[in-house]
Amino acid sequence: MNLAQAWVLPLAFLWLGSAAMAQPMAQATPKRGGTLVFAVDSEPANYDCHANVSFAFLHPVAPHYSTLLKFDTANYPQIVGDLAQSWSISPDRRTYTFKLHPGILFHNGTKLTSADVKASYQRIIAPPPGVVSSRQVDYASIASIETPDPLTVVFHLQWPDASMLANFASPWNCIYSAVKLAEDPQFPKTHVLGSGPFVFIRHDSGKRWIGKRWDGYFLPGKPYLDAYEADFISGSAVVKALETGRVMAEFRSITPEERDELTHAMGERISLYESPWIIDLLLVLNTQQPPFNDVRVRRAISLAIDRWGMAQSLSSSTFLKYAGGLMRPGSAFSIPEAELIELPGFSHDIAASRAEARRLLAEAGVPKLSFTLTNRDIPVPYGPAAEAVIAAWREIGVSVTQQKLNTKDWQSALESGHFAAAFDFSGDYFDDPTLQLTKYVSRDLSPVNYGRSTDRVLDALYVGQAITPNLPQRTKVVREFERRALEQAYTVPILWWDRIVVTESNVRGWNMTPSHYIGQDLTDVWLEH
Numbered sequence: 001m002n003l004a005q006a007w008v009l010p011l012a013f014l015w016l017g018s019a020a021m022a023q024p025m026a027q028a029t030p031k032r033g034g035t036l037v038f039a040v041d042s043e044p045a046n047y048d049c050h051a052n053v054s055f056a057f058l059h060p061v062a063p064h065y066s067t068l069l070k071f072d073t074a075n076y077p078q079i080v081g082d083l084a085q086s087w088s089i090s091p092d093r094r095t096y097t098f099k100l101h102p103g104i105l106f107h108n109g110t111k112l113t114s115a116d117v118k119a120s121y122q123r124i125i126a127p128p129p130g131v132v133s134s135r136q137v138d139y140a141s142i143a144s145i146e147t148p149d150p151l152t153v154v155f156h157l158q159w160p161d162a163s164m165l166a167n168f169a170s171p172w173n174c175i176y177s178a179v180k181l182a183e184d185p186q187f188p189k190t191h192v193l194g195s196g197p198f199v200f201i202r203h204d205s206g207k208r209w210i211g212k213r214w215d216g217y218f219l220p221g222k223p224y225l226d227a228y229e230a231d232f233i234s235g236s237a238v239v240k241a242l243e244t245g246r247v248m249a250e251f252r253s254i255t256p257e258e259r260d261e262l263t264h265a266m267g268e269r270i271s272l273y274e275s276p277w278i279i280d281l282l283l284v285l286n287t288q289q290p291p292f293n294d295v296r297v298r299r300a301i302s303l304a305i306d307r308w309g310m311a312q313s314l315s316s317s318t319f320l321k322y323a324g325g326l327m328r329p330g331s332a333f334s335i336p337e338a339e340l341i342e343l344p345g346f347s348h349d350i351a352a353s354r355a356e357a358r359r360l361l362a363e364a365g366v367p368k369l370s371f372t373l374t375n376r377d378i379p380v381p382y383g384p385a386a387e388a389v390i391a392a393w394r395e396i397g398v399s400v401t402q403q404k405l406n407t408k409d410w411q412s413a414l415e416s417g418h419f420a421a422a423f424d425f426s427g428d429y430f431d432d433p434t435l436q437l438t439k440y441v442s443r444d445l446s447p448v449n450y451g452r453s454t455d456r457v458l459d460a461l462y463v464g465q466a467i468t469p470n471l472p473q474r475t476k477v478v479r480e481f482e483r484r485a486l487e488q489a490y491t492v493p494i495l496w497w498d499r500i501v502v503t504e505s506n507v508r509g510w511n512m513t514p515s516h517y518i519g520q521d522l523t524d525v526w527l528e529h
Contacts, residue, residue: 030509031528032226035225035229036507036522036525037229038228038229038230039231039238040230040232041235042376042378042407043407044056044060044407045412046190047191047192050124050135053134054407055252055517056407059251059520060209061209062521063196063521065174066112067083068083068098068169069168069169071518073513076513079168084168086098087099096155097154100153102151103218104218110177112195114149115150116175118178119176120178121142124136125142133447134172136445138435141158141160142156160467162465163434169430171520176194197213197214197219198228208229208230208231209229210228210229211228212226223523225526238258239262249502249504251501252516254502255319256317257316257317259272259500262502271502271503274499275499276498277328277427277514278328279425279426279427279496279515280328280426281382281495282423282424282494283421283423284423284424285451285490286419286452287453295487296363297360299345299357302492303360304354304357304398307323307495308346310389314384319381320381320384320495320497322496325340325482325486327431331431333433339479344487344489345486358397361398370398372403373421374413375410376410377406377407382423428515429517430515433465433481437481439491442454442456457484458488465477465481506527507525507528508525508527
């Protein structure tokens, strides 16, 4: 564990220095009881942790499951145990040994053992036919998994992986029942059976998700809440629900305008948090569909977008705030602006960029290009962002229509390739290249590469950075990856986000982080009565 702390500490000071949080009052002694009601502005497409990529899944579903490790949100980015009571890492960083808490039960009363951990990770690493593992490429270094006894699981790596400990703390790596997976590998897609702090009660489609305290939870005295309810509401209805007390929180983010409205209306009745966010809006171009199989067209589409102007115009009304490359601006791996502006799509001289875009389109034989942009029907930030990029493309003679889909249909379109261009996002639970760069790795290695590109240069660089523990050397490899990805423009970043969370002041035990994926199991959350 000392080794782990050594490599997460450099990122800790960056978080503490960059996050702006209006802290609620100091935490008092937790009280049991009550139901936490919070808003989620979209529904999960299915119930499988390993396949999903959206907060709309984790916020309602995470409280039902346990993971091997997790992030300590009160001391982010420190990593602590969840199912694992303790762990050790070999000196060569190729063997990770975990000791599980004794007496852990699934919600159906069966025991959770190392066999369940092994089966769950094998499903992530080598998914059976028909099973989607959205983060499969993150675990390519794992060679084998051993279970010497029911409370011990050992992971053997092919090479040292700089991101491995953080990967074991992934909130997406829900531990499933090995028995249920053996019966049906697709069981988690339609059923909820975990060992987390809350038991699944019901999902009322289009309305709500309800969970109740699991009295057999392995941590004594937890959770504190009797129950929780995730209400599926969006847009202005979220603000109204907070103002009227229908909901107590919205854990993704609200806009600056909504923050100001709630602060004016509710005053001291709310706690306010704000932080740079580990998420950026992406434009994905389907490289299997002409003309986006031509790098000149892809690059022209990216060159036309005025990211710096968008950041200025949209930051007061949406989450979109920072122009940046493939890694979050201000993080340890982010590219300096002086280097970024030399890369395609990031010049401050938008007139010159658009002139080059028009030249490239003419050279490619599509000077009057038209296509459809597939977008999510989540109003913010996807709607204003679409309006801005469509207006930018109009400046170079490109005509674009917009197709808005709900989360389920949008995700299906990306996974199936039924789109020409689409908005996506890159965001996860930690500022790490192995996590953040998966959408640029070749499609046959990474199912979340929705652009369907194959680029073995990027694949080699991806592995190169993962096996490089030295931060300056690893950063150099990430820079090479970034330059190549932006020049090829299979998928390009648009803007990075800013996170603003409002809760009622009686919601305690929840901590703000730069990720809206972690800290949502609600184990430590309680209500001041």
